[in-house]
Amino acid sequence: MSNAAIYFHPDGYDTTGAQLMGRHSAGESFLRGYLRHAQADQVHLFNASTQPPLHFKPLLDRIEPHARAIRWLARTSRHHLADPGCLYLPQPTLAPEAWIRRPLGRNRYSLCGITHTTATHRATDLLADMMTAPVEAWDALICTSDAVRSSVHVLLEQTREHLRAQLGASRFPTPEITTIPLGVNASDFTPSAEQRSAWRERLDIPQDAVVALYLGRFHAAGKMNPATMALALEAAAGSTGRPIYWIVAGWASTDDKTAAFHRQVQAFCPSIHYRPVDGRPPETRFSIWSAADFFISFSENVQETFGLTPIEAMAAGLPSVVTDWDGYRDTVRHGIDGFRIATTAPRPGLGRDLAYRFANDWVPYEGYLAAAAQTTGVDHAAAVTAIAALVTNPDLRRRMGQAAARRAQEHFDWAAIIPRYQALWSELAARRAAAAPEASDLAVIVDNPRRLDPFQLFATYPTGLLTSETLVRLAPGMTQAAARTRLTAELSSLGGWALPGSSEVDLILGHLVEHEQAKVGDLTPLFAVHRQGIVERGLLWLVKFAVIELVSPPEVTPGG
Structure with missing residues (x-):
């Protein structure tokens, strides 16, 4: 491999x-x-x-x-x-x-x-x-x-x-x-009777109650609108006459937004026994599944591409009620591992104004996502029927949960994916x-045209360019000791990662002391091939700080 x-x-x-x-x-x-x-x-x-x-x-x-x-x-x-x-x-x-x-x-x-x-x-x-x-x-x-x-x-x-x-x-x-x-690493989600009992005791949930679980980030505009889940659970509780407990494990960007999320969701399902949980701690993310009897997630947002939580639920042996939406469709098998609920979106062409407003920054990203998601329908009646079937039929929950666990292990464990x-x-x-x-x-095209060499892109900015024929010499009165002092000053050493090192500077100055002046093309071969370009451009650093000078500087055009 x-x-x-x-x-x-x-x-x-x-x-x-x-x-x-x-x-x-x-x-x-x-x-x-x-x-x-x-x-x-x-x-x-x-x-x-x-x-x-x-x-x-x-x-x-x-x-x-x-x-x-x-x-x-x-x-x-x-x-x-x-x-x-x-x-x-x-x-x-x-x-x-x-x-x-x-x-x-x-x-x-x-x-x-x-x-x-x-x-x-x-x-x-x-x-x-x-x-x-x-x-x-x-x-x-x-x-x-x-x-x-x-x-x-x-x-x-x-x-x-x-x-x-x-x-x-x-x-x-x-x-x-x-x-x-x-x-997923399926073994990380193996259900535990001890964790099930502990979580239910902690959340004041009867051991024999039917519990739904949602786990994920709380963002109605940017993740999914939870109202559709709340409405379906509320209707299923009414149609079955059974109490339904709902663990909503997740997090928003702030504590205030988290509290607002829970408050808004509960308004849509007043008869549901609602249990909020912070879903971020690792010990929660891997153990909370044991407390539930089925998983629910109604994604309808275009920011989603796969959806990891349904296969985590499958690994935990839970049947799922999820929307028939992008990646969810590839994981949960309808009628086998759980139920997929139909979704309906507008036809192509009816969202061009959404794209245009987003492209012009007239609406933020979350506003664009929310507008698209709010006009995506979820089959409420089918959702209620699916939830009711799982609430009233423990054998169905068991069969679907077992099928889900096998599928997670055989098809979605990293042992199969890697x-x-x-x-x-x-x-x-x-x-x-x-x-x-x-x-x-x-x-011949080796450079990104959007990330060009600055000395190519801005070649017309300076008066002239250094070439291999350009002659350089020591500045009047300059010594190696004076050069070292000047070049190690804070202003001189800016951008030092792109400049010649001290030993290279010493070699340049030593050569000029010996030969009085030299062509650029005669200096650069004194250095290793991979350093020659750095040394060549570094000569102008030495010119900048009056350590060396050009024998014939480029002339400025009169007028201008």
Whole structure:
């Protein structure tokens, strides 16, 4: 199986922050699964942060204590990615990463990204930019559901149509776009009779009561509107004449918003025995499932692409009542693991004003999401029927829960998903190895036209340019000791990372002492090849601070 370097930044994997998002949970789950199940002797982590690897040991130990060797690759050493052969990105950033790779060689390694939400402007721009970036056939974008894969294809085809009409373009990058679902570490959600009893006692829930559970971030506009769940539970309680307890485990961005969320939801289900829980602590996120009899989640928001909580519920042996919506459709089998409730959206063309207002910043992102979600219908009657069936039929709950647990273990445990990642990376490696030589008209393009060398982009700003024929000499009265004092001043050393080092400066000055003056083209060969460009531009740093001078400075044009 092929390996990959995992792009590592703590923001992608740390679930202990106050603003816990779905991508954090998904990242933590993936990394734990990869460390457990990857068929590789060595784990490669690409350190995308500015912190040293030792700084992340507590985080990695918390995610998954591991015995295998970890090789850290520094953020400044992308050329070493040729060893694992692939860089796995926990986001769809193929386009900018392809430009970063370009000067190193288009086939030096593969890129493999993944979609999470694809509704933000940043996400859609990243996807569209793949059509003009040096993305290759040995790169891949993993879509977490068939629905999001379809939407990505729509976006890319619209981008191609624009480029055809506007520019006459006929050749476009063709990265692999495939569907691989998110996974879970199923054993982390194994139900426990002790936890069930403890949670019910803590929440004042009778041991024989029927309990529904919702777990997730609280954001009616940006996540899902909980009123549809509340209305369905309220109606099901009325139709069955049975008491229903509802554990609502989650979090909003502030305590006040959390309290407001609970207050607003309860107004829609006054007869439901409502039990709020902070869903952020790890001990809660993994144990609260044991308290429930079924899971409920009515997503109808375009920010969703997969939905991790339904498969967490499945791993916990819970049947689910979820909407028939993007990734939920790929996980819960209707009538087998639970029930999927039909959703209906407006026809294409009726949301152009929403997109236009969002594009113009007339409405915020959450306002755009809310407007789309509020006009997506959920089949209330079907939802009530499904909930009532689970409330009144313990055998149905048991059968569906058992089927769900088997499906989670066999299809969605990382033990089953990680090999699919590695098989994809193997396929990309084979394509890369078999690639034909690059077309000559593309081979000359190694720089990102949006991130050009400043001395190319702004070449007309100065009076003139330094060339290999330019003559330089020591400034009058300058000595090496005086130069050292001047160049180590705070104002002189700004941007020092891009300048010659002290030993290199000494060599330049020593040469000029010996030869009085020298051409730039005679000075630079005194240094290692990879330092020659730095030394050449650094000569103008020495000119700037009057350590050396140009024998014939460029002349300023009269007038102007």
